[in-house]
Amino acid sequence: METDKLMSSIDRRLFVGVFILGALGCSRPDATGAAPAGSTSTGTTSALAPSAGSTSVTLKGSDTMVILGQRWAEDFMKEHAGTTIQVTGGGSGTGIAALINGATDICESSRSMKDAEKADVQSKRGAPAVETRVALDALAIYVNEKSPLKEISIPAVQKIYLGETKNWKELGGPDHAIILYGRENNSGTYGYFKEHVLQNKDFAASVQTLAGTSAVVNAVKGDPYGIGYGGIAYLEGIRALSVKKDDSSPAVKASIDTAQDGSYPISRFLYFYTAGPAAGTAKDFISWVLTPTGQKVISDVGYYPLPKH
Amino acid sequence: MAVSISTAPRTVKKAATLTLKRRARWGEAIGEAAVKIVALTSIASVVLILIFVGKEALPVLTSSELHKELTFGGMFRPSAAGYVWQPVSEVPKYNIVPLFVGTLKVTLVSLFVAVPLSVAAAVFVAEFAGRTAREIVKPAIELLAGIPSVVVGFFALVVLATWVQSIFGTEHRLNTLVAGIALSFAIMPVVFSVSEDALRAVPDSYRQAAIALGSTKSQVVLRVVLPAAAPGIAAAVVLGFGRAIGETMIVILATGNAALLDFDLGHSVRTVTATIAQELGEVVVGSAHYHLLFFLGALLFLSTLVVNAGGERIVSGMRRKLGGGS
Numbered sequence: 001m002e003t004d005k006l007m008s009s010i011d012r013r014l015f016v017g018v019f020i021l022g023a024l025g026c027s028r029p030d031a032t033g034a035a036p037a038g039s040t041s042t043g044t045t046s047a048l049a050p051s052a053g054s055t056s057v058t059l060k061g062s063d064t065m066v067i068l069g070q071r072w073a074e075d076f077m078k079e080h081a082g083t084t085i086q087v088t089g090g091g092s093g094t095g096i097a098a099l100i101n102g103a104t105d106i107c108e109s110s111r112s113m114k115d116a117e118k119a120d121v122q123s124k125r126g127a128p129a130v131e132t133r134v135a136l137d138a139l140a141i142y143v144n145e146k147s148p149l150k151e152i153s154i155p156a157v158q159k160i161y162l163g164e165t166k167n168w169k170e171l172g173g174p175d176h177a178i179i180l181y182g183r184e185n186n187s188g189t190y191g192y193f194k195e196h197v198l199q200n201k202d203f204a205a206s207v208q209t210l211a212g213t214s215a216v217v218n219a220v221k222g223d224p225y226g227i228g229y230g231g232i233a234y235l236e237g238i239r240a241l242s243v244k245k246d247d248s249s250p251a252v253k254a255s256i257d258t259a260q261d262g263s264y265p266i267s268r269f270l271y272f273y274t275a276g277p278a279a280g281t282a283k284d285f286i287s288w289v290l291t292p293t294g295q296k297v298i299s300d301v302g303y304y305p306l307p308k309h
Numbered sequence: 310m311a312v313s314i315s316t317a318p319r320t321v322k323k324a325a326t327l328t329l330k331r332r333a334r335w336g337e338a339i340g341e342a343a344v345k346i347v348a349l350t351s352i353a354s355v356v357l358i359l360i361f362v363g364k365e366a367l368p369v370l371t372s373s374e375l376h377k378e379l380t381f382g383g384m385f386r387p388s389a390a391g392y393v394w395q396p397v398s399e400v401p402k403y404n405i406v407p408l409f410v411g412t413l414k415v416t417l418v419s420l421f422v423a424v425p426l427s428v429a430a431a432v433f434v435a436e437f438a439g440r441t442a443r444e445i446v447k448p449a450i451e452l453l454a455g456i457p458s459v460v461v462g463f464f465a466l467v468v469l470a471t472w473v474q475s476i477f478g479t480e481h482r483l484n485t486l487v488a489g490i491a492l493s494f495a496i497m498p499v500v501f502s503v504s505e506d507a508l509r510a511v512p513d514s515y516r517q518a519a520i521a522l523g524s525t526k527s528q529v530v531l532r533v534v535l536p537a538a539a540p541g542i543a544a545a546v547v548l549g550f551g552r553a554i555g556e557t558m559i560v561i562l563a564t565g566n567a568a569l570l571d572f573d574l575g576h577s578v579r580t581v582t583a584t585i586a587q588e589l590g591e592v593v594v595g596s597a598h599y600h601l602l603f604f605l606g607a608l609l610f611l612s613t614l615v616v617n618a619g620g621e622r623i624v625s626g627m628r629r630k631l632g633g634g635s
Contacts, residue, residue: 094590177480184566184587185397194397202395205407208483208565208577209587215466215562222471223482 056084057282061095061108062188063212064231065270068135068301069108075297076288083281089212092188099273100124105282107273110137110188110231111195127276134289136304138254139192139266140240142220142228149173151251153244154265158197160227163204168225180207181216181228189213192268193229232259233302256299260307270303362610365603372600379403379597394568394579396588396598403601407570409608411485411578415560416553418489418574419496424546427497431504431542436530447505454498462562465491470563479575483565486574491563495556496549503548507541508534540623547620551613557582581609 059069066089073085090098092109099107100120113121113129121129141157143149149171159165160178169175182203183190190209194200210216213230220226221237232240232254242251245265258264278286288294295305368375384405393402430450434443470487473479479486511534519533535542565577566587585602592599 090590097590179481180567181565186588186590186592190397200399202393202398202402205391205393205395205569206567206577208481208567209579210566211561211587218466219482219565222467226482 055082055281057086057106057285058104059085059087059106059108059272060090060098060104062092062110062270063089064092064110064137064187064189065089065108065135067233068270068298068303071297071301072285072289072294075293076285079288079293080281080284083285085281085285091184091186092191093186096273099129099275102275105274106278106286109271109273110268111191112269112271113273121273121275125275130274130277132272132274132286132290133269133306134272134286135270135295135298136259136306137268137270138232138259138264138304139189139196139229139268140232140235140254141243142217142226142230142235142238143241144220144224144226145237145239146224147173147239149241151242151244153247153249154197155246157229157243158199158201161193161198161203161207162201163206174225176225179223179226180204181219181223181226182207182209183213183216183230184209184211189230196266196268197229231303235302256304259304267304269306359610362603362606365600366607368600369597369604375597375600379601384601392570394584396601401598403597405581405601405605405608407568408579408581408584408605410570410572411564411568412554412580412582412609414485414572414574414578415488415492415564415580416550418485419492419553420546420549422490423493423497423500423549426493427501427549428504428542428545431501431508432530432535435505435508436534437526450501451498453494456494458495458556458558459562461491461494462559465559465563477575480573481565481567481575481577483563483577484575485564485578488560488563488578489574491559492553492556495559496552499552500545500549503545504538504542507538507545510541511537540625543623544620547617550616550620554609554613554616555582557586561586581605 059073066087069087073087077083077085087108092107092111095104095107095109096113096117098104100117102125113131118129121127141152147168149168152171156165156171161180161182165171166177167175168178182193185191194203208219210219213234216228216230217234217236217238220228228238240254242253243265244251252258252264254264254267259267272286272289274282274286277283290306298305369379370381378401384403386404387406388402388404390402392404392406394404394407395402427450430446434447438446465487466483469491470482470484473484473487473490474482477486515533515537516529519529524532560580561583564580564583566579566583567577568579568584569576585606588598589602592602
């Protein structure tokens with residue numbers, strides 16, 4: 001008798017438990033820091049309209065730019081007492097979605113906005129998306145420190161990530177399968193790489209998609225046969241290959257000069273986007289970022305300041 | 310947690326009618342209503358989530374607009390490129406077979422690791438351990454449930470993956486095996502606690518009878534207690550399965566998330582939960598991809614429900630066979 005009572009209590013616990021778990025499984029994404037999809041339609045426009053006169057500014061978007069944004073925010077707040085700047089990541093796509101539905105004042109993006117997204121900003125926020133280039137980033141091709149490779153051409157990288165080149169032997173390395181690491185598809189880095197390196201072809205199915213560039217770096221650090229891509233600022237325990245535009249061009253090492261003069265073939269701008277021209281503290285912040293003081297922070301973090309024209 | 314909520318009012322009510330005076334019953338009635346409302350709230354939220362997920366998933370089946378991009382056959386049958394999940398592409402490919410196979414692979418590995426260990430631990434604690442040993446082992450295992458899954462996942466990513474690769478020489482550093490082992494940490498406390506409850510619920514008269522017939526301690530456990538507790542242990546395994554299949558953070562970090570379709574445990578996999586979590590943040594609301602992600606969630610939910618119902622049948626069948634009475 002007692003057994004039965006307990007059994008039925010277990011059964012009930014089991015049912016409710018799995019019910020809840022199942023539901024959690026479906027509703028988990030917000031736990032990863034990405035914006036829950038629901039918020040895109042609900043929106044919290046009133047509270048976070050462009051901050052005219054407001055002293056609190058939110059920045060959201062690119063994971064590549066999170067550290068940079070935080071350093072900027074810290075230094076800016078030190079110089080301008082009474083202002084608050086909040087920085088969160090989630091990916092460029094997440095940041096752009098947040099700008100469209102009014103959940104952030106400034107969107108940080110590591111890729112330029114698509115036309116459809118600009119149209120969304122115009123229609124949902126009633127103001128055009130305003131783009132500001134704030135820094136320069138060279139996309140590095142990472143390999144493990146033990147890898148004998150020194151340089152690689154863009155077409156060779158493309159073949160590797162399309163799954164056509166499968167073994168390091170074909171590139172003069174050891175006889176071992178190439179282990180591919182990349183970013184998940186809400187990342188600006190993913191989008192940039194797909195467009196500029198893969199020419200918009202599909203990534204091989206065997207690319208392991210990791211959350212954040214630091215996860216890619218960690219993976220390549222622990223994997224002698226791994227290859228990854230991401231921002232130049234993350235070179236910690238791994239090596240960045242010199243990159244050739246095509247097989248006949250010279251190999252170029254990523255550096256401030258090669259990125260600024262465009263000879264490093266895979267460099268990109270990092271952007272701030274606002275809905276309409278920024279006002280108040282947001283405006284002060286953006287113009288401060290473009291001053292020499294703001295631009296100096298960029299080199300400290302490991303990215304490159306904008307070229308001085 | 311749900312147990313105490315659902316059973317408490319009945320017992321309390323009985324006690325109330327027997328002993329309390331009329332004035333005190335008012336307080337009881339209010340208390341009972343409050344408890345009921347709390348219970349109903351949890352049910353209502355589950356139902357609301359279900360409705361929401363169902364509503365967002367439905368266009369995958371019904372909308373002809375979506376079917377231009379996303380066909381039902383394309384979700385299950387291989388395209389020219391094979392079984393490919395490539396939703397962000399000029400020609401998006403939405404084959405969900407690799408995702409479900411991936412989920413199943415990781416879940417089965419985790420059960421394979423967790424079930425023997427946790428059932429053995431439960432047998433030890435319930436049958437063999439002395440008081441001191443029990444008071445150390447039991448909370449220690451249950452403490453595993455308190456470790457946030459992101460911590461377990463990170464441990465797997467940084468430490469466990471290196472061990473597994475150096476021991477088994479797997480091709481991918483992050484793979485099914487690593488994720489399965491990490492996931493087993495998450496389900497062990499569940500399987501352990503429920504199994505231990507089941508073992509303890511076996512009446513002492515069974516053990517005494519077996520001992521009286523001359524059984525050794527191990528015979529008592531293997532031939533009498535374990536079979537008697539089998540339905541509860543089966544329930545524990547099903548509960549563990551449900552926990553494993555819905556887990557997100559550990560698999561995102563430890564699987565590598567490559568949507569490969571094969572049965573090699575040394576290869577990376579992409580699970581359904583990880584796909585939803587990674588892609589839902591960016592997806593354009595109302596697109597085929599968006600609705601498909603909700604459809605995946607609905608399928609995941611349905612499959613846990615089916616497994617559960619199946620588990621329930623097994624449990625009640627076993628109970629009848631054991632002749633446990635009413």
